[in-house]
Amino acid sequence: MTDHPAPRLSERLFVALQHLLPQHGLSTLMHRLARIQWRPLKSLLIAQFARIYQIDMTQAVEPDLSAYPHFNAFFTRPLRPDARPLDPDPLVVLCPVDGRISQIGPITTDGRLIQAKGHDYSVRDLLGLAPGADHPFDGGRFTTIYLAPSDYHRIHMPLTGDLTGMTYVPGRLFSVNHTTAKLVPGLFARNERVVCRFATEAGDMALAMIGAIFVGGIETVWAGAITPPHSGRSLQHVAHENGGQSIHLERGAEMGRFNLGSTVILLFPRDRVQWDPGLAPGQKVRLGQRLGMRR
Template identity: 50%
Template sequence: MTFKEALATLPQYILPHHFLSRMMRKLSRSENTFIKTLFIKQIINYYGVNMAESSEQDITAFKSFNHFFTRALKPGLRPISTEANAIASPADGAISQAGAITDGNIFQAKGKSFTAVDLLGGSAERAAPFNNGVFSTIYLAPKDYHRMHMPLTGTLREMIHVPGRLFSVNTVTANNVPGLFARNERVVAIFDTAAGPMALVMVGAIFVCSIETVWHGEVTPPSASSVQTWQYNDKPIILNIGEELGRFNMGSTIIMLLGKDVAQWREGLNAGQSVKLGEKIGWLTV
C-alpha cells in the first residue's frame, strides 16, 4: 500500500459509516431548492454526467438530488442484446473483475479474494451451486445510470439482506481492504434461470443511502443486526432479461454469480473496461 493509498483507505476503518450514510440520505432526499440544485450541479460538473442521455434534462424538474441520481434514461437508449444465449450487462459501469470462482473463492484485486459463502450471507448451502462457476463485478461511478436490470430472465427464489460496514468500493479501496465486498452491507437476490441459479449481489458503500428492489422497495435502511431472508417460492416473481431489478440510491457495485460450466465471459472483459446496460458481456453454454 502506497502512502497515498493509505491516506485514502485507513481512515475509513474508523469512520461512522452508517451515521454518515444516514445524514447523506437526508440531504439527498431534501426538496430544498438550493440544496438539491447545488448537489446536482456539483455532480454533473465534477464527474461529467451526460445529461443528454437522461429522460429529464431540466435539472430543476428533479424533486431531490436522489431523484436526479436515480434518473431514467431516454427510452431505447440501452438496447438489450438479442443474441441467442446472451448475458446482458446488468448496469452501466466498469468491470472491477470477471472470472472463475475457484474452490469457492472470488478474486477481488491485488491478490485479495473473498468466499462466495461470505458474500451470500454465510450459508454454504446457498453458495454451493456457484462453486467453480463464474462471477463478474461491476462498479457504478457517480456519473453512471444507477438502475440495475436483469442480465438473464429469471424467477426470484430468495432475497437476503446481509448487514455490514460501508467502505468505499472504488479501485483504491478494493485494492487495499481485504474481503471488501463480503464486508460491506449488501442485498442478495437468488434467481432460477435457464442456466440454473443466478445470484445478483447489490453491494452498499459509504454514502449509499439505500438499496431497493422492484418487488420489495427499500431493503436498506434500516440496517439489521443479523442476516434477514425472504422466500418467494409461493409467490413467483418473474423478471425478463433487461427488466429493471432495483436501484442504488447513491452508487455502488453489483456482482453476478453463475454456476459451473453454464456460462462464459466475453473475450477481453477485463478490469477497468467500461460496459453499458444491455450489452452482451458473455453467453450461456448450456
C-alpha cells in the same frame, strides 16, 4: 522482487480513515441530504453534480434538471428506452449496469473469487450463507462491476428469471474503489449488501448489490427500499411476500437500484456461462451490452 508493490502512505491513510469514520451515520446523513426538496439546495446539488461529472441529460427521460424534486430523484433518473439498447440475441448474458469491470473470470472449485491482485474471498461469505448451506457456484463464473458516480444507477436483469430468494446481509460501509479493494481483505463480503437469487435458463444466478460509504441505499422493484435503516444483526433474511405470486422479471427489466452508487457482483454455476474473452478488469461497460453467452 514482489508482485505486489507496497501500498503508498496516502492509500494506507485513506483506508485507515474509513475504519475510524462513523460509516453508517454518514451514509444515513447523505441519504437524508439527497432527499431534501428545498429548491435552492437541491438545485445547487443537482447542477454542481451534473457539471462536475458531465452528465449527458439528453439520455434521460426528463432532461430538465429543475424538474427533479430532490437530488436522489436526479441520481436515479430513468433513461430513454433507446439510450441503452439490449443485445437482441436471447443467448447473450446482458451487462446489468453501467460501470467498469473490477474483476471477471472463474470461481475456483473451492468457491473463491478474486477481489483484487493478491486478495480473494469466498462465495459463501458473499452470499451470507449459514454454516453448512449449499450453493451451486463452485467452479462457476463471476464478474464484479463498479459503478462510478457518473454512471446510470438502476440495475437490470442479465437474463430472464424467477426470484428464488433475497438476503439482506448487514455489514460495514467501506468505499469500494480500487484502493480499498487492494487493502481491505474480504471487502465485498464485509460490506452491507443485498443478494438476490434467480432461476434462469443458465441455472441459478446470484446478483449481489454491495453498499458503500455514502451509498447505503439499496432497493429492489418488488420489495422497495431495503436499506437504510442499517440493521446491526449479523444476518437477516428478508422474507418476500407478494400475495402468493412469484416474481418473474424479463431479460433487461429493471430489478433494483442504488441510491448513490456502488458495486454489483454477478455469479453463475459451472459450465452454464462463458464470458467474452475480450472483457478484462478496467474495461468500461454499459447496460445491455454482451458480457458472454449462456450454454
